[in-house]
Amino acid sequence: MATQYTPAQLRHAIRTGEHTTNTSGLCQGFVQCNVAILPKAWADEFLQFCQLNQKPCPVVAMAAQPGDTNLVEVAPDFDIRTDVPKYRIWKDGTLVDEVTDISSVWRDDLVTFLLGCSFSFEEALIADGLEVRNITEGKNVPMYDTNIACRAAGRFHGNTVVSMRPFKPADAIRMIQICSRFPSVHGAPIHFGDPAAIGIKDINHPEYGDAVTINAGEVPVFTACGVTPQAAIMAAKPEFCITHSPGHMVVTDIPNSKLAIL
Known part of the structure; x- marks a missing residue:
């Protein structure tokens, strides 16, 4: 496996060519x-x-x-x-x-x-007993375009892309604490709660990756995502x-x- x-x-x-799918949860x-x-x-x-x-x-x-x-x-x-x-x-x-x-x-x-x-900090979340929904459901993490502008550099500019993982509020706080230890892989989340506040129109239809289940009582937690450079390249x-x-x-x-x- x-x-x-x-x-x-x-x-x-x-x-x-034996493996051609996403690498979430692997190694x-x-x-x-x-x-x-x-x-x-x-x-x-x-x-x-x-x-x-x-x-x-x-x-x-x-x-x-x-x-x-x-x-x-x-x-x-x-x-x-x-x-x-x-x-x-x-x-x-x-x-x-x-x-x-x-x-x-x-x-x-x-x-x-x-x-x-x-993906690098997902292991730390799981080790702390938190469920990472995209891994549980065997999916690619959902990723969304936002209205959060990046700082421009020469010809490169654009908005931040985020990945999303749902948690109960208490678990979301723990997730923030854990991810803060990993600044080299995006660090602490940049938003949680209302998706519309950062320009996301439909949480159930990500621009990239797969939609995951958000259960009652859970809040979406958004982390800066490495797909952001693709938006800058497009611009x-x-x-x-x-x-x-x-x-x-x-x-x-x-x-x-x-x-x-x-």
């Missing part, structure tokens, strides 16, 4: 990352955008040189061209394709960024760019414990 894979085994399964204990790959001419502005918006865009790793396909701090066997279950290819800010391998479109001027993902319209498909992450060899503030 996929849940029993080590990170290296899961990356191999992804590379060979617990290890950091998962969002992906943004841009031409060198756009990389400095994108890095500045991430630095100005660290809540939704925390940089975990960055390629040392354009064209690098292995980020050694992630894993010795890692290859960005093959080790993501599903990629999105963008041209001039428009999504043109979703693929499981980007070797055929790889360029020597491309710079890879890996950004922290909220900036680089001539070429590659991202992960929402929920389809890089699974690293980095223990989640290394990102926690004790």
Whole structure:
């Protein structure tokens, strides 16, 4: 079963096409990352955008040189061209394709960024006895566009995307305490309660991922999400760019414990 894979085994399964679905709940204990790959001419502005918006865009790793396909701090066997279950290819800010391998479109001027993902703190929530509904229901976490503006950097601008997990109010407080220990993977939630207050029109119809059950007496809790850079990319319209498909992450060899503030 996929849940029993080590990170290296899961990356191999992804590379060979055995695993092509989302990575939520897999390889617990290890950091998962969002992906943004841009031409060198756009990389400095994108890095500045991430630095100005660290809540939704925390940089975990960055390629040392354009064209690098292995980020050694992630894993010795890692290859960005093959080790993501599903990629999105963008041209001039428009999504043109979703693929499981980007070797055929790889360029020597491309710079890879890996950004922290909220999947990493889900393990800490479960260890504390909290239910993470998307894992319980075997779904991708629901993600929503909001009206919360990011700070612009050059050509990059846009609004924050959030992921949502429902909790009873007392559990929501505990969730905030736990997530605050993980600033490298979005940290504490940015909103809970009324979705309309942050511009979400229908909580049952997320823009990305899958809807999950919200039981009576529960409140939705919203955390900044690493899909945010995709909104910024759509606004900036680089001539070429590659991202992960929402929920389809890089699974690293980095223990989640290394990102926690004790």
